[in-house]
Amino acid sequence: MKAIPVITLDGPGGVGKGTLSRLLARDLGWHLLDSGAIYRALALAAQRAGLHADEEAALSDLARALPLSFRGDADETHVLLAGDSVDAEIRAPEISALTSQIAAIPMVRAALLQRQRDFRRAPGLVADGRDMGTVVFPDAPLKVFLTASVEERGKRRLNQLMEQGISANLATVVAEIAERDARDQQRSVAPLRPAPGARLLDTSGQSVSDTYRVLQGWVQSTL
Ligand code: C5P
Numbered sequence: 001m002k003a004i005p006v007i008t009l010d011g012p013g014g015v016g017k018g019t020l021s022r023l024l025a026r027d028l029g030w031h032l033l034d035s036g037a038i039y040r041a042l043a044l045a046a047q048r049a050g051l052h053a054d055e056e057a058a059l060s061d062l063a064r065a066l067p068l069s070f071r072g073d074a075d076e077t078h079v080l081l082a083g084d085s086v087d088a089e090i091r092a093p094e095i096s097a098l099t100s101q102i103a104a105i106p107m108v109r110a111a112l113l114q115r116q117r118d119f120r121r122a123p124g125l126v127a128d129g130r131d132m133g134t135v136v137f138p139d140a141p142l143k144v145f146l147t148a149s150v151e152e153r154g155k156r157r158l159n160q161l162m163e164q165g166i167s168a169n170l171a172t173v174v175a176e177i178a179e180r181d182a183r184d185q186q187r188s189v190a191p192l193r194p195a196p197g198a199r200l201l202d203t204s205g206q207s208v209s210d211t212y213r214v215l216q217g218w219v220q221s222t223l
Contacts, residue, residue, distance in 0.1 A: 003139065005124040007219065008132035011146035012181045012192060013096070014153030014160075016203050016211065020146070021128035023212055024219065025074035028126070032074045033119040035129035035136070036099075038112055040090035041068050041081050043099040053101035056108070063111035074126075088164055093176055100180045103130075104187035130184055133195030142222040144215065145194035148203045150178050 007024065009017045018034065025032035042063050051058050067082045078085050089095065102108055109131075116136050119125055127136065133143035148156075154174035161168050184192040194200060199218055203211045 004120050004122050005223065006120060006132075006137045006140040007124070007126050007142045007144070007222075008137055008140045008195070008198075009126065009128045009144050009146060010130055010132050010134070010192070010195070010198070012130075012153065012184065013177050014157035015146040015148050016156065016208060017128045017146055019208055020212060020215060021126045022074050022077075023208075024215065025126040027216075028124060028219070030074075030124035030126050031119055031121055032077065033116060033125060033127040033129070033132075034077065034079075035116055035127065035132060037070075037077075037079045037090060038066075038068065038115065039103045040095055040099045041079055041086060042066055042108070042112070043095050043102050044086055044090050045081060046102060047095065047098060053098065053105075056105050059102055059105060060107035060111045063108050066115075068115075088166070091161070091164060092166065093161075093168065093173075096180060097176065100183045104183060104189070106189040109135075109189055130192045131190035133198050134193065135190045138195065142218060143195045143198040144201055144218065145198040146201050146203055146211075150174055150181070152204050153177055 009021050011017050021032060045062055045066060046059055049062065051062065069080045071078045071080055079087055079090060113136065119127065133140060151174060154170055154177055157177060158168060158170050158173045201211060201214060
């Protein structure tokens with residue numbers, strides 16, 4: 001039986017993975033996995049439960065039992081925790097920071113692995129994250145690793161926050177992204193790095209449509 005195809009898009013924060021993944025999933029009519037939203041929802045649930053990033057066993061129990069669901073389609077997805085939408089809360093800067101601390105815990109990552117693999121349903125999946133190509137879907141026929149300068153990613157992230165009505169300044173956002181990158185790259189499990197065979201795409205100075213055109217070319221030559 002032929003495996004259900006997966007396209008993985010990995011890379012650091014603010015690189016445009018979310019936008020590109022959504023466009024691709026919509027155009028292909030495939031499912032979409034925003035794996036960062038799963039880690040973010042866990043961090044929010046941990047904060048609400050008063051758990052700290054060093055309470056590893058309790059955090060992995062919480063990860064296993066997380067009452068998380070997604071509503072909508074690739075055009076507009078809502079993240080629900082115990083049935084309530086948490087789209088804005090999970091993007092708050094303090095949750096971003098807590099997320100990358102919790103995501104460095106091996107037991108937590110193991111607890112969330114199958115939940116992510118369950119998104120692989122026909123006709124196909126576009127998976128966005130940090131370890132989609134290296135750990136979660138190592139057999140994906142097309143793996144892409146996106147990069148861009150930290151300043152440019154900071155500007156993009158600042159615009160996203162402002163669109164959501166969250167106020168922030170550029171220097172703070174750039175510093176938060178750089179700190180999160182360092183933690184994501186240096187952790188012992190599933191560190192942020194290109195998967196073997198991944199195609200590298202530098203989006204610095206590129207518009208979304210420029211980058212998307214390159215991506216579409218790779219998709220057409222792979223599928
Ligand atoms: O992609 P996003 O910025 O929403 O991810 C938030 C955080 O979740 C990342 O900084 C990273 O620490 C963690 N994450 C991860 N593995 C993934 C997706 C996200 O560790 N596959």
